[in-house]
Amino acid sequence: MRLVNVNYLKEGAVLARPVMNAMCQVLLQAGVKLTSSYISRLQDYGCEVVFIEDERLADVEIQPAISTPTRELAHKTLKQITGYIGTGRDNALPIDQVRTAVEEMIEDLLNSRDIVGNLTEIQVYDEYTFQHSINTTVLALILALAAGYSESRLLELGMGVLMHDVGKIKVPDEILNKTAPLTPDEFDQIKKHTIYGYEILRKNRDFSLLSTHVAFQHQEKWDGSGYPRGLKGTEIHEYGRITAVADVFEALTSRRVYRPAFQPYKAFEYLMANSGTHFEPKIVDSFTKNVAIYPTGSGVRLSNGLRGNVVKQNQSFPSRPFVRALYEENSPLLAPIDLNLAEHPSLMIVKVENE
Numbered sequence: 001m002r003l004v005n006v007n008y009l010k011e012g013a014v015l016a017r018p019v020m021n022a023m024c025q026v027l028l029q030a031g032v033k034l035t036s037s038y039i040s041r042l043q044d045y046g047c048e049v050v051f052i053e054d055e056r057l058a059d060v061e062i063q064p065a066i067s068t069p070t071r072e073l074a075h076k077t078l079k080q081i082t083g084y085i086g087t088g089r090d091n092a093l094p095i096d097q098v099r100t101a102v103e104e105m106i107e108d109l110l111n112s113r114d115i116v117g118n119l120t121e122i123q124v125y126d127e128y129t130f131q132h133s134i135n136t137t138v139l140a141l142i143l144a145l146a147a148g149y150s151e152s153r154l155l156e157l158g159m160g161v162l163m164h165d166v167g168k169i170k171v172p173d174e175i176l177n178k179t180a181p182l183t184p185d186e187f188d189q190i191k192k193h194t195i196y197g198y199e200i201l202r203k204n205r206d207f208s209l210l211s212t213h214v215a216f217q218h219q220e221k222w223d224g225s226g227y228p229r230g231l232k233g234t235e236i237h238e239y240g241r242i243t244a245v246a247d248v249f250e251a252l253t254s255r256r257v258y259r260p261a262f263q264p265y266k267a268f269e270y271l272m273a274n275s276g277t278h279f280e281p282k283i284v285d286s287f288t289k290n291v292a293i294y295p296t297g298s299g300v301r302l303s304n305g306l307r308g309n310v311v312k313q314n315q316s317f318p319s320r321p322f323v324r325a326l327y328e329e330n331s332p333l334l335a336p337i338d339l340n341l342a343e344h345p346s347l348m349i350v351k352v353e354n355e
């Protein structure tokens with residue numbers, strides 16, 4: 001299978017993985033043959049890429065970071081929490097369920113300790129989504145696993161990250177969803193979601209104080225230019241420093257109303273450009289070593305003119321995956337060429353083209 005941008009989909013292509021909505025419900029099953037009306041519906045839904053069957057890439061396996069049932073449980077939990085806060089039950093949140101959801105996420109990740117080739121399920125775009133919190137938690141847990149966190153610290157961090165944006169429930173929707181530039185006053189209101197979140201979570205005794213600080217500190221920046229308190233360096237708890245990196249990467253690689261999603265390698269460039277200012281260098285460094293820069297299935301062009309798809313991640317070198325070349329410029333090769341880019345240091349990926 002390979003990743004194809006919806007704008008390049010052709011009639012008759014067969015979906016290799018299901019397309020889900022933000023509620024984790026399947027909209028189109030794997031195996032569906034795409035018609036022009038399905039394709040235009042996918043475009044209308046704001047779906048960016050889908051996995052398509054390709055017999056030249058039949059052996060490519062894509063393992064999602066977490067299973068669909070785990071994702072569903074996390075989603076259901078966040079939805080319930082929103083209901084509790086919306087009805088004034090801030091101090092009686094179902095923390096046990098948050099714990100169970102994060103335990104499931106950790107277990108899934110421990111079972112796929114390798115570099116995760118694909119972080120997210122293929123989903124249609126949804127304005128009001130909990131998927132951002134779920135994906136940010138997955139990324140933060142990957143970083144924490146790489147740092148050798150114990151199971152109890154993984155849980156403490158993960159619970160905080162899953163809940164890091166709960167304070168947004170107290171910010172008016174018209175500000176959160178505004179597409180025009182924010183006024184200074186509106187931006188001040190957005191900034192308050194960190195304090196609101198901290199205050200809500202603090203009312204729940206079963207929620208660890210360090211977990212509440214993820215909500216409080218995830219917008220702080222390494223150089224002190226963040227909010228709400230302008231903390232600097234190690235004044236920010238490590239949980240907050242990890243979440244800051246995961247949060248920004250997730251936001252950049254997701255579609256927004258005002259812009260399409262960044263390709264992961266572009267989001268990596270952003271992290272690296274802001275390492276040492278917004279982000280702790282050690283964490284950015286770990287990110288580039290533990291998260292797939294070119295998701296499995298991506299179409300890539302190499303510096304020697306060969307074009308093909310990423311077929312496997314390189315566990316020790318995520319920026320240099322295994323690529324199967326299928327074309328030389330625009331001419332199909334007689335036989336595909338499998339390349340381990342880690343063994344070809346002079347070959348570069350010069351473009352990602354999910355066509």
Ligand SMILES: [Fe+2]
Nearest residue numbers: 164165193218
């Ligand atoms: Fe946030």
